[in-house]
Amino acid sequence: MSKLKILFFAADPLSLPPGGRRPRLRLDEDVRGIREKIRLSEYRDAVEVDLRLAARPDDLLQALYEVRPQVVHFSAHGWSEGLILMDPAGQRPHRVQGEALTTLFRSFPGNIRLVVLNACDSYAQAEAIAGVVGCAIGMRGEITDEAAITFGSSFYRAMGFGESIQAAFDQARSAVGLSHFSERDCPRLAAQPDIDPARLVLVSPTSRPPRAPGWTKRAVITLAVAGAAGVGAVYLRPDRNLEPSLPAPPSSPDSAAARVAPPPAAPSPVPDSAYRPPPLDESGNTVQNGGFQNRFAEWTRSADRVGGKGTNEIVSFADARSGYALHLTYEGRGSLLFTQKVSVPGPDYVFRGTFRASSHEGPMIGFSGTGIATVMLQYLDADGRFLGMTSFYSYVQNPLANTPLVGVPRRGNGGNNVHYIDVEKERLYKDYELDIRREIEENLLGVVAEQVRTVAIALYCGATDDGAGAELWVSDLSLRPRR
Structure with a gap:
């Protein structure tokens, strides 16, 4: 029921x-x-x-x-x-x-x-x-x-x-x-x-809703290789345009099209008593509504509902400085994407965020695709051209080995100007920090840090086919000048 x-x-x-x-x-x-x-x-x-x-x-x-x-x-x-x-x-x-x-x-x-x-x-x-x-x-x-x-x-x-x-x-x-x-x-x-x-x-x-049964143990790993190959290239390619490809979303992001029933997944995570992010005042933060206290103000939302269903909502988030988080879910083929572009005079900024991501593959990984959840930073020059990208992401674990499935985003598969960082899974919520200049100089080959004039922040939750899905909690996003 x-x-x-x-x-x-x-x-x-x-x-x-x-x-x-x-x-x-x-x-x-x-x-x-x-x-x-x-x-x-x-x-x-x-x-x-x-x-x-x-x-x-x-x-x-x-x-x-x-x-x-x-x-x-x-x-x-x-x-x-x-x-x-x-x-x-x-x-x-x-x-x-x-x-x-x-x-x-x-x-x-x-x-x-x-x-x-x-x-x-x-x-x-x-x-x-x-x-x-x-x-x-x-x-x-x-x-x-x-x-x-x-x-x-x-x-x-x-x-x-x-x-x-x-x-x-x-x-x-x-x-x-x-x-x-x-x-x-x-x-x-x-x-x-x-x-x-x-x-x-x-x-x-x-x-009480019935719990989804565990997947039958896969015996043929080649199905996983064949089905998951190319996922990163399709959904997280560096040249992906962050502007919505569909018509502008309705004025209320909580519209009926945006809020559909979530997939039968685990309940929202509970606060991790071992983790409390340090206080951080809001002065100097160039990210608008980074704590998501006020619906989805200042963010551009786009939905690519090829055949799946997604939800977006503000939830109470005890381990966030703001007390709230943006919660995204997606099940089936398609995606939800929230973006914001921040103009900067150069690369001397520090990005921080509190988030957790999870994803799962479909019942037959060789055919049903993979779920992907990620927080992306794209670095653009004065003309809006793509220079490089950093992605905090969740991949689907290989059921028969302690490695990500082939084709799921991981460092190096997007070129030398893209860096993938696996979201830590030991804690329910994790505070991440990234020095933009250091990130570009140490991890993005061929990118000239001084050319950066825009940092585009993208919050992505999607899947490549039926049965797959992803979930993302994000809060306390900030982009502040280096001290």
């Missing part, structure tokens, strides 16, 4: 300058707490959270169409008559009346089972919405940020252990009482008279 889909909307316009008049909501901690508790639950593979930050009115309709969730969650400011989201331009607060929310959910009948309004003074709206979807949770009066975070993470933890809506609500309210006693009665659960929340279980062993 399919996963439980939770659609999470977050907005905090009341703290934005110049008219901000409220302390910042800790939405990053809210998302992090919920994801962490779900990850630690028994049926974590049966729960999927889709996050939409800085939510605007039109985002509600778009996301409900795309995700078709069973649970819709709002973390935002509220008032006695509704919620406060971002205006259509993303600049100012926008009041959404509770009646409009009720009408919205009435127009999506049958799929939504629960709505959670984790916002002050939202219980009246929750009662009205419960009459449409069956169950809803709201807050009576004001609730502090800390108590709201405690309630949300505790509620979804209980859901992830297979508890009913009523039991999960009771446990979450108990958690609020243990930490914030005076606010223990703020959360309230409303339900239709003919619905018993104590009997409504949305996550259970029967809803």
